[in-house]
Amino acid sequence: MEMNQYMSIFIDESNDHLQSLNENMLRLEQQPEDISIVQIIFRSAHTLKGMSATMGFEDLAALTHEMENVLDLVRNDKLSMNGNIFDTLFKCLDALEAMVQDIINGGTGKGDVVELVQRLKEIVKGDAAVVGSAKATISAPASNVPASLVLDQYQLSVLSQSLDGGHKAYYIEVKVREDCLLKAARAYMVFDVLERNGEVVKAFPSVQEIEQEQFERSFSVYYISQTDENLLRDQISRVSEIESVTLNAVDRSSLEELGSAESAKDQAEERIKQTASTLSVAPITNASAPAAPLTDGNPTRPVAATAPVSGSAAPRTIRVDIERLDSLMNLFSELLIDRVRLEQLASEVRRNDLTETVEHMARVSADLQNIVLKLRMVPVESVFNRFPRMVRDLAKSLDKKVDLVIVGAETELDRTVIDEIGDPLVHLIRNAVDHGIEPITERNQLGKPEVGTVHLRAFHSGNHVFIEIEEDGKGINRPKVLETAVKRGVVTAEEAKNLTDEEVNMLIFAAGFSTADKVSDISGRGVGLDVVKSKITSLGGHVTVHSVLGSGTKFSIQLPLTLSIIAAMLIKLGSEKYAFPLSSIVETGSVKRTDIRTLHGNRMIDYRQSIIPVVSLAKLVDSPDYSDDEEAETEMLVIRKGDKVAAVLVDEFIGQSEIVLKPLGKYLANNLGIVSGATILGDGQVALIVDPNALIK
Template sequence: MEMNQYLSIFIDEANEHLQALNENMLKLEQHPEDISIVQVIFRSAHTLKGMSASMGFEDLASLTHEMENVLDLVRNDKLKMNGGIFDTLFKCLDALEAMVKDVIEGGTGRGDVAGLVAQLKGIVSGEPAAAAPATAAETSELALVAVHMLLDQYQLSVLQQSVESGNPVFHIEVAIRSDCLLKAVRAYMVFDALERNGEVVKSHPSVQEIEQEQFDRSFSVYYISRIDQAQLEETLNRVSELESVTVTPVDLASLAELDQSREASNEAAAQARQEVAAAAAPAAPAAPAAPEAPSAAPEAAARPSASASAGNAAPRTIRVDIERLDSLMNLFSELLIDRVRLEQLASEVRRNDLTETVEHMARVSSDLQNIVLKLRMVPVDSVFNRFPRMVRDLAKSLGKKVDLIITGAETELDRTVIDEIGDPLVHLIRNSVDHGVEPIQDRIGTGKRETGTVNLRAFHSGNHVFIEIEDDGRGINRPKVLEIAVNRGVVTAEEAKKLSDDQINMLLFAAGFSTADKISDISGRGVGLDVVRSKIESLGGQVSVTSNPGAGTKFSIQLPLTLSIISAMLVKLGSEKYAFPLSSIVETAIAKRADFRDVHGNRMIEYRKSIIPVVSLAQLLESPDYRDEDEQETEMLVIRKGEKLAAVLVDELIGQSEIVLKTLGKYLTNLDVISGATILGDGQVALIVDPNALIK
């Protein structure tokens, strides 16, 4: 069977099952007695095993098979889940994700799963999970070989004959340093040295994969040598940028064990293929399959409460290149402009048949507009759903207790923004868990719950999406931030005295800035928040931070809907037209200039028993021909950003309209108040005002 045509389907379904496994494992960790969750996990693992075996990914299949054995004991009440089993299963999920990622990148989908397989077998046999790594080095080496480098019968016989004739045979493991830039070149130098002094019988990965850099940092070979072990090690150690070289002699006993492992693996693969064929057969299930029916019922009952990715029948989908969607959006925006123009002409001509046709076209194009918009929009849930597992692992490694509360995961963002937002959110959440949430003893000492909370929120506001990460930790230590900033030359001592609290908070985003006392694998290297800001700004967004010492910190990311069709209020300033997103407008009104008040040099007006600032859009944008300030009354828009309100003065309100939001590109820059432009039905260009920037 030609597998390449099914590879994309395998990748999509494997990712869905892995996400479902992660989510349900987290649920099971919270409710370890809930067998219905175990049923869902078991079914996902079983399906993933069958898919992997049928596609020929043996390491994926063997690891999921051992996971199945553990889960089968749990669901049959023969084994109780504990912290050690959870940790082992989560490590297995990480290994599965790494192997699927390797497949996506064009690799073979192989991975170092021998240690995990041994731990899972230890759990099934009742041995402690930690006992597996304590085996002798040679046994571990043979386990690695048994999984990754099973020799065929010809290769085995060549090695056996070499050992019998007195030629030394070695298994060589080479690890290249992580900072090596040209690892394929170093690998070539190793193979060149080997081939001058003997013969390479088998390598993992293959020579072709190593030449194309399709390997991590290590590779291994079976080697027949003309020189002894000491000379061989000395020769290989002369190659620079190698982290380690391990040379293990191979004797007849170890080769015999490898032969048995090869036969066992072949039998397991054959059994897996039979299971896949039986599962795929459309015929009625045979009698032995009947006992599995009761276990399917709890799974079906539990599935609606699980996430949509937990294994339900996938909806029928088709993949479309993002550039085609861009073209479709551009074409529809032209159609929308023509529709508005036709509506204007129909109102001028006043023919009933023309008016009816234009009205029908408007209804159809409105439906089409909704469909076109939704094609590019993706819920942020596709990014958020990987964070619960990440927070769980981080908190465990730091010895903390942290709850991640996600709200607004259904909020939709443009696909191009979704693809880029994941890494900045990872940095911010890691920062909150590491720097924000205090250790358990510190929290108890300050009267807080021992379990910290990190809130991840997403919501729409105007033509923007806001994502907030808020923790209830210690807050930002501003004196320490100022001290570090002055010591590192980010600001001078004189400038530091004039900074406001918000400006001090923003120093965290300076390049190379870090408040960590020591460097760890989580933080302290001075990379993170500066990367976050540069990435967000490259997407046309902004990031800000607020903090209360002892109460917590909140990071807020503002992202634009970069390509969208929005409802807007058109206004006039002299001869110029501007558009305000309708979602940011609270109401329109007539304001009497006599009602304006001067408070500390700022104009304010009373609005529904509160005082709000007044902004003259004409003065702000330096409109050349706006109405004179001497007029008694003027039109006013009341706009909102969160809890903040402001009144914007304009010359005239034209009315509501559907507009296409176009970016200004590189032609007009540094215009914070303007978020884009649109073309109106009469061909005029109207600039779109950003209410969030106005209030800010």
């Protein structure tokens, strides 16, 4: 079989399952007695094992198989979670992620898993003797149902609550024909019918064994549904190569009999496992439905406590290759350019039917633009969800207690921004945990809770997304920062005296700046923060810092919603055209030459009771056929970056337009950094897009 065509699907699915494993392991660490979480983890590990084996990645399959064995003991109350098991499983997840990353990078996906496999086997062996003894001494249940299909207390509770809620419970035995060649496929089709009409509580053999054709000719299930018995039997019988279907309704008396069998079994196990601690069962909180995901009888998904027993609708999402989305955006960009050109031609020709058609096309393309942009929008959750595990590991290695609180993970950003924002956030969060949050003893002395808190927030505001990282740690030490800044030549001693608190805080973004007494392999306050700032600036955003000594520090990052299509003001300089992003413009106006003053060699003007610098765009770009010194009065744009404002002198305004941002490539790399890209206008001309941040800088 040609596997390359399935590789991208395997990588996407593997990353999803690894993320689910990490998130649910963290949840289980907080609630080690919640069996429902173990069920979810087990299913993810099982699916990942099957995918890896199919694709031929043996090390991945071997490690997930051993993880399954441990999780199987836990979910069947044969083993209780402890610190050693958690640490081992987390190390297994790290190894799995490394192997998947190797596959992404074109490698073979091999890894050194011998030690981890051995540790998992030792965990299983530690309880294997007890499990074996228990099985040997359990007496036969007091029911005519096979011993292997006796329900545990949790499964009995699920059936009992379902009967109370008006649902029907069945014991179903399905037999396939003797000449059937694909038993597992027929069993899958039966389970598909069952899943569409209700929920499987328990299967014999287990779903995993049925998938691998490890059964003779029949399999049995306990099943909950609202479907009529005859209709259900008819639907299952329609599956080809099924010889017979036996349905027995389960009522209260049947449940009591099964319960007595389970009770006898529990007493026998308890006598043998006197020293073993067992997990308590998650309480049933809803009178009409299971309170937690069902057991391994369900081969597909967990069921929420309030979910109806009838099967849920099929997924309404599809995976789309990123390159296809990029291609769609480029094609739409060309369409947008042609639309502007048509609007221009229609205004010149002045034919009513042409004008109406162009206006309709403009409305349709505006709707299309919204859809295309929304297709590219991705929740920041895809970046945020890696941080809980990272904070857990960091806190453990630093012997600190840290709680990460995430708010606004559903906030959406353009995919191009999402791809770039991950690394800066990683560094800021590592910095917050390492240098912001104090050690436990120090927090106790200061009267703070011993568990430090790091808040990670995301929210929309206008055409921007704000991401904040705030911790309740020690804060930035102003005297120490100034002392280090002067020592390293970032500022002079004279300049240091006049700096505001915010300006002092921003000094930590200087290259190579660090106030750490010793270099840490985790982070150093300032080491790498210059990279964080430059990365965010390159995305058209900016970062600010607010800190209170002894109370904590807050980093606030402002980012544009999208980098592909922006609203801009078009201006002229002689025969040349330029574009300014509308989000950076405060206002437009005109200024007389006589109002421009020169202070210490810099040109300034009065603007709303303050003095702001004046920049000549013609001189900066060396415009060949325009000089702004010739006119008595000229147009100006007032632009803003953070709290800094400046005036830019231009020739004339063309008007506002939505433009498509095109990168310049390497040929025009040396442009003083004031040009961020280019766009093609409706008349076919190219206009350079000016970066207001670079102008103010």
